[in-house]
Amino acid sequence: MKFLARYGIDTYMLLLILTVCLGAVLPVSGVAADVLSTITYCAVALLFFLYGVRLNSSEVIEGMTNWRLQGASFAATFVFLPVLGILIATILSPVLGEPLTIGILFLSILPSTINSSIAFTGMAGGNVSGAICSASMSNLIGVVLTPALAALVLHQGGVSISADAVVKIATQILLPFVLGQILRRWLAPFVLRHKPLTLFVDRGSILLIVYSAFSAGTVAGIWGAIPPLTLVILFAVILGYLVITMRGVILLGRLTLRNERDRAALFFCGSTKSLASGLPIALALFPAEMVSTTVLPLMMYHLTQLFICAVISQRMAARSRAA
Template identity: 55%
Template sequence: MSLAQRLKRFGLDYYLLLLLGTVVLATLWPASGAGADIVDQIAYFAVALLFFLYGAKLNTSAILAGVANWRLQGLVFGFTYVVFPLCGLTLAALLSQWIEEELAIGIVYLSILPSTVQSSIAFTSIARGNVPAAVCAASLSNILGVFLTPALVAILLHASGDGISLSSIVDIGLQILAPFIVGQLLRPLIGSFIGRHAVLTQIVDRGSILIIVYSAFSAGVVAGIWQEVGARSLTIIVLSDVVMLAFVMVGTVWAGRLVGLDRADRITLLFCGSKKSLASGLPMANILFAGQAVSMIILPLMLFHQIQLFVCAIIAQRAGHLASERELQAVSP
């Protein structure tokens, strides 16, 4: 039995080991200063390249079908901006007497953020889900989040700030929508080449996630937020994040089956409806909670981000392997 086969028996593979190694690397040698800026730029262009490849790979008709899939898009929106906030408010109320006020605020803040973009789509692709629908759901979630998250913060947490700059929308467009559109325009010229070299998209998929993990974990280590809370509070936050993620993931699976979504759409709902964006959450927190203990408020988000990446990586890998095995069985004589 090969090493890869032995790892699969325990739900592991080379990619998960790379994820673990990336966390160790960020802990021992975190990117800081100019190095952090370089890592952020690499991550930025890796994501742009990922969307360019998706644009060149996907049929326009499939993309339009993703937008028109109102049941899936509605469920993703409902879990992101309704189910998640209700769960966050409940947990914050139950735990407020055992944790610092800033951490309770952080739990609610985490729950009202938009979904991730790059990792949601990457995991959907790895698990053989509906990638066009994931592109639509994740992008729409982030565009709406620029307006909805500050509004929900003002309503639920009574926080105030100077608002979110429209440059956030421009950044989303430049990093995600523009490369995707360019890829679509160039699809007649390069679409067949990318289709024949699927490993290229796979490398960008997984490589972008590794870069994101390294960047996010480095930021936490450099900021020293792990030393700002006691062991009890840290344990409670980790458990609350796990409970929140488990509740929403089970809910997406149940809801997808209840409304009769097919397997590809259920995969998309699972990964797009259960994620929260660190990339959007950090800059928003600096504006919305100016003058407060921002590092404490974002701690639940930082931990949730790492937990969701590891959990989703395992689920996506196993779902992708099962899909591959089904395809092999279908074509075998």
């Protein structure tokens, strides 16, 4: 275990790997998938309720008014990543083919992931209140901006998005967080005395998301829809895209932000892409027969980012404790 720990692989990372394998080997479908979706939904809501209980209101207000962090996060999500995605898709279109090229373009214009980016920020000792505001605003804006960018970048016509996505963000993320803030006066002493509870919810929610994502991909059959060599090439492209993205976001943080807590929040919010938001938007934008291949780059990016962010968050936390 000590050998693995040198490379950021601890018990949590091993659980993450086992969860991926479980989703690939024993996926759930039908009623079981619906039950898993409900459990995951509740776990995420509990995660943000506990964040609301833990955070001082002054920290929340500071997060909303931190225009440097919010501006940098918006620029990373909706300017830097789309431009980089367009460049990569243009160069590699002859190799990947049209469906996967469209998938990379679609990936590039999605909003940030909410729950995992905030959980990783918390685990890394970053600015959680700023991350909550940044990730939530990214998804609220993304509901409108992503279809608009898709219409521009992908030349799609008649794009429309249901208000359900906005309602879900409000009920699953913002409402529990506000409720936690309201009840903080009475619950904070208990929650702060039982920190393993919040750690369990943080990591447990991420494991649920990973299992749900891999399980859904396996059931949909997207792993067998493309030749193995093309999958290998696509994974290399996605990994390169993610590495360049993370390097770019780190540089952006150094240029625009003044402290490490804000830079950690920017890193996890600005370099990640949301599978939870991306799948419904893909279903709304593309014909049914295109969806499986279109979301494959997103699936690869999302799952790869979880592994890399898990390792980086552990190392950031260790640095923070040592400082």
